[in-house]
């Protein structure tokens with residue numbers, strides 16, 4: 779069973795609801811899940827065994843939810859060393875905007891810069907196409923969590 783910290787970044791609440799559904803599904807399977815709705819850089823380092831799972835929306839013109847900026851800068855500046863750690867990304871967005879799901883991609887790049895390794899494909903949830911974000915993310919997470927034990931498999935959503 780895995781230890782997973784879900785790092786939430788939401789403006790209107792949808793990413794928060796989505797993260798809760800993912801947390802519920804993974805906990806039900808017996809994984810140890812920490813749902814963190816106001817993640818700080820320090821939270822990343824509390825437990826080296828934790829897999830990190832970002833669940834965030836994009837706001838403004840391709841911007842992160844404001845609460846996530848301290849985390850993003852700490853990663854991007856490589857003030858946090860996540861060598862050996864693994865992560866996944868659920869990126870909410872709307873393809874009607876120019877910078878679709880950019881916040882998720884920014885965090886993906888920053889986690890990579892900090893030395894962590896992504897598991898699975900990024901799960902992008904487009905508000906124009908996805909009717910039920912929590913359900914779509916929970917289905918993706920079911921496959922994603924299995925890949926934690928099978929690194930060669932590719933999981934997309």
Ligand SMILES: Cc1cc2nc3c(=O)[nH]c(=O)nc-3n(C[C@H](O)[C@H](O)[C@H](O)COP(=O)(O)O)c2cc1C
Pocket residue numbers: 787788789790791792793794834835836837838839840841870871872873875876877878879880905
């Ligand atoms: C003011 C505003 C700006 C947004 N800007 C973007 C954007 O640049 N790119 C994108 O993909 N989605 C953008 N979105 C869409 C949101 O990311 C999407 O609706 C998401 O599901 C909202 O999740 P949340 O309720 O957790 O914030 C924007 C939404 C709003 C309201």
